[in-house]
Amino acid sequence: MAKKRQILVIGHNTNGCTPEHEKVAYDVGVEIAKSGSVLLTGGLGGVMQAASHGAKDAEGLTVGIIPQDDATLANEYCDIVIPTGMGLTRDFLNALSADGIVVVGGGSGTLSEVCAAYMHKKPMVAIRNLNGPVTQYIDGYLDHRENVKIEGADSAQEAVKKILELIK
Amino acid sequence: MAKKRQILVIGHNTNGCTPEHEKVAYDVGVEIAKSGSVLLTGGLGGVMQAASHGAKDAEGLTVGIIPQDDATLANEYCDIVIPTGMGLTRDFLNALSADGIVVVGGGSGTLSEVCAAYMHKKPMVAIRNLNGPVTQYIDGYLDHRENVKIEGADSAQEAVKKILELIK
Amino acid sequence: MAKKRQILVIGHNTNGCTPEHEKVAYDVGVEIAKSGSVLLTGGLGGVMQAASHGAKDAEGLTVGIIPQDDATLANEYCDIVIPTGMGLTRDFLNALSADGIVVVGGGSGTLSEVCAAYMHKKPMVAIRNLNGPVTQYIDGYLDHRENVKIEGADSAQEAVKKILELIK
Amino acid sequence: MAKKRQILVIGHNTNGCTPEHEKVAYDVGVEIAKSGSVLLTGGLGGVMQAASHGAKDAEGLTVGIIPQDDATLANEYCDIVIPTGMGLTRDFLNALSADGIVVVGGGSGTLSEVCAAYMHKKPMVAIRNLNGPVTQYIDGYLDHRENVKIEGADSAQEAVKKILELIK
Numbered sequence: 314m315a316k317k318r319q320i321l322v323i324g325h326n327t328n329g330c331t332p333e334h335e336k337v338a339y340d341v342g343v344e345i346a347k348s349g350s351v352l353l354t355g356g357l358g359g360v361m362q363a364a365s366h367g368a369k370d371a372e373g374l375t376v377g378i379i380p381q382d383d384a385t386l387a388n389e390y391c392d393i394v395i396p397t398g399m400g401l402t403r404d405f406l407n408a409l410s411a412d413g414i415v416v417v418g419g420g421s422g423t424l425s426e427v428c429a430a431y432m433h434k435k436p437m438v439a440i441r442n443l444n445g446p447v448t449q450y451i452d453g454y455l456d457h458r459e460n461v462k463i464e465g466a467d468s469a470q471e472a473v474k475k476i477l478e479l480i481k
Numbered sequence: 482m483a484k485k486r487q488i489l490v491i492g493h494n495t496n497g498c499t500p501e502h503e504k505v506a507y508d509v510g511v512e513i514a515k516s517g518s519v520l521l522t523g524g525l526g527g528v529m530q531a532a533s534h535g536a537k538d539a540e541g542l543t544v545g546i547i548p549q550d551d552a553t554l555a556n557e558y559c560d561i562v563i564p565t566g567m568g569l570t571r572d573f574l575n576a577l578s579a580d581g582i583v584v585v586g587g588g589s590g591t592l593s594e595v596c597a598a599y600m601h602k603k604p605m606v607a608i609r610n611l612n613g614p615v616t617q618y619i620d621g622y623l624d625h626r627e628n629v630k631i632e633g634a635d636s637a638q639e640a641v642k643k644i645l646e647l648i649k
Numbered sequence: 650m651a652k653k654r655q656i657l658v659i660g661h662n663t664n665g666c667t668p669e670h671e672k673v674a675y676d677v678g679v680e681i682a683k684s685g686s687v688l689l690t691g692g693l694g695g696v697m698q699a700a701s702h703g704a705k706d707a708e709g710l711t712v713g714i715i716p717q718d719d720a721t722l723a724n725e726y727c728d729i730v731i732p733t734g735m736g737l738t739r740d741f742l743n744a745l746s747a748d749g750i751v752v753v754g755g756g757s758g759t760l761s762e763v764c765a766a767y768m769h770k771k772p773m774v775a776i777r778n779l780n781g782p783v784t785q786y787i788d789g790y791l792d793h794r795e796n797v798k799i800e801g802a803d804s805a806q807e808a809v810k811k812i813l814e815l816i817k
Numbered sequence: 818m819a820k821k822r823q824i825l826v827i828g829h830n831t832n833g834c835t836p837e838h839e840k841v842a843y844d845v846g847v848e849i850a851k852s853g854s855v856l857l858t859g860g861l862g863g864v865m866q867a868a869s870h871g872a873k874d875a876e877g878l879t880v881g882i883i884p885q886d887d888a889t890l891a892n893e894y895c896d897i898v899i900p901t902g903m904g905l906t907r908d909f910l911n912a913l914s915a916d917g918i919v920v921v922g923g924g925s926g927t928l929s930e931v932c933a934a935y936m937h938k939k940p941m942v943a944i945r946n947l948n949g950p951v952t953q954y955i956d957g958y959l960d961h962r963e964n965v966k967i968e969g970a971d972s973a974q975e976a977v978k979k980i981l982e983l984i985k
Contacts, residue, residue, distance in 0.1 A: 315879065315894050315895060315896050316896060316897070316898055319898070329625060329626070351896075365819075369819055375819065376880075376897060384916075389818045389819060392821050392855075393821060393823065393855055393880060393897065394820055397910055397913065398736040398737075398738060398909070398910075399734065399736070401597065401734075404573075405902070409899075409900050410888075420623070421624045422596070424596050425593050429569065431589045432589055432590060432593070445625075455592065456588030456589045456613060457588060482725045483701075483725060483726050483727060484728060484729070484730055485728055485729065519728075519729055543651065544729060546731070550745050552746075552748075555652065557650050559652055560653055560687075561655065561687055562652055562655070562746070565742055565745065566903065566905075566906060567902065567904070567906065568902040568903070577718050577731075577733065578720075580720075737933065737937075738933075741906035742906070756959070756960030758936060760959065760960075761933060764926070764929035765906075767925045791928065791950055792833070792924030792925045792949060793833060793949075794833070
């Protein structure tokens with residue numbers, strides 16, 4: 314099988330993304346590239362752009378799955394763009410395309426991706442001490458089904474190390 | 482405009498749905514039908530089926546938007562079935578199709594619909610004192626953007642009254 | 650089962666729709682309503698609007714599944730609107746939601762719906778002597794698989810009569 | 818911009834694919850890889866698999882956008898898999914993701930992708946003298962709008978040369 318490991322990084326778009334989020338996301342992107350995995354993101358700004366930037370600086374391969382139907386609206390660090398034309402409904406495609414997920418803060422959009430990933434039993438690691446609605450679920454489950462635990466990590470390095478182990 | 486008011490009811494599928502959830506959902510369906518609104522659901526079991534049952538008993542009109550591509554998989558109380566063939570990604574279509582939403586408990590799937598509805602600024606009312614991940618957001622917001630507050634209600638009657646006011 | 654018969658009418662949007670197409674589409678809408686079936690369309694202009702207009706004049710029930718995420722963009726004759734936010738990708742949802750399909754002329758968009766319907770083995774009847782790329786397939790098959798024959802009809806009345814028989 | 822040129826190859830799945838189709842598709846995949854473009858396909862068998870095989874043999878990069886929600890169902894020559902879980906509705910995502918398209922025969926599924934590509938004005942080149950419903954449109958348009966002409970080519974080499982020119 315030619316298929317490469319595909320790791321999705323999710324978090325705030327431009328609105329809500331702090332320099333701290335961007336720094337962590339960039340480092341997560343670097344680590345994913347160094348592991349030989351493909352970085353998958355939603356292809357827009359904030360955490361998505363910072364992670365893609367990091368992956369490209371580390372000579373990785375990046376894919377952006379965007380809401381719009383126009384590939385030129387992806388950030389400049391995406392090697393491959395999937396312009397879905399489906400609006401935010403594309404959040405589910407992001408989750409489905411991931412072998413594992415690293416969460417870097419984020420709001421309601423990130424939470425919808427976490428829900429989708431949880432329902433499809435995708436391994437997830439979330440960086441601790443970044444605010445937003447996903448934070449409260451770290452080391453726990455989204456609901457009574459206990460499909461998959463959302464693991465916590467204290468750094469970009471630990472997050473990528475953990476997600477690689479969870480993917481096996 | 483011929484368009485009728487469309488109210489979405491969301492909550493647990495068969496797995497996780499208690500008799501209490503079903504009772505409340507049935508009553509919500511009755512109230513929606515009595516208001517002359519169309520009841521929209523995800524078309525499957527549990528809360529979706531109970532609400533549709535209530536709406537049909539009150540001579541209302543019901544629509545089920547289901548994950549599968551086969552209309553016969555909807556519950557027996559759906560007048561109209563939209564078989565999306567998109568899997569759980571259809572959660573976003575449910576939210577987009579709603580003028581307003583009533584939440585009756587629910588787990589990660591319900592939470593994904595709440596996220597979708599929140600991002601598209603749809604009015605939402607959630608029944609209090611039913612467990613599940615949505616409960617904690619009652620009288621609050623999903624994230625810092627404060628797109629739309631999730632209002633609480635103590636009964637089916639109050640929930641439908643409130644959502645009708647919010648829709649205007 | 651509460652489910653009603655759902656018949657999809659497809660054809661030109663405003664661009665390409667002649668008064669002749671509109672007249673036939675209106676009559677098809679009337680006949681569908683008179684048969685007690687729900688009329689399903691793509692919810693926009695041209696053939697979609699004319700068929701919905703006819704169905705409403707005959708006191709039928711109409712559903713519009715539209716590309717946009719804003720229900721107010723449907724034509725004024727839709728009782729229920731499903732705003733998919735998926736762009737033209739919604740053509741597949743139209744086909745999946747149909748128990749049977751009546752084709753009233755149409756261009757590339759209509760042809761994409763015919764392809765989707767054919768792959769899902771939906772009964773189809775097309776009105777003869779209206780131009781456009783679907784016309785050539787009347788009384789034949791889209792490809793070597795011979796999934797479903799596209800039946801021809803000379804009038805709105807004959808088309809609806811035939812599709813009702815094919816649905817059984 | 819990091820984005821690479823993305824060329825979609827479409828045609829028969831296993832059912833309907835002859836050794837001749839496979840040979841041409843393989844060669845198209847080789848040429849796309851040699852041009853430094855990313856090969857995009859629907860990720861399944863027949864023409865999709867043969868083109869991906871060719872691209873991998875020429876050390877290219879391959880993406881498969883599949884109907885299922887399980888990445889392991891893609892053919893073995895896909896570096897990156899987007900498991901949409903949307904069924905055949907994913908045909909529209911294939912078209913949207915393409916900068917240009919090479920058509921190698923094909924049936925109703927291929928025709929639906931051609932319709933989607935035509936509506937989104939994507940450059941297309943089709944190999945001549947392979948049967949199927951797309952063949953008849955070579956050197957012509959799908960409908961009266963004349964969005965984009967479907968160019969013909971007599972060989973894999975000519976097809977890729979032409980599509981590269983059309984993409985600019």
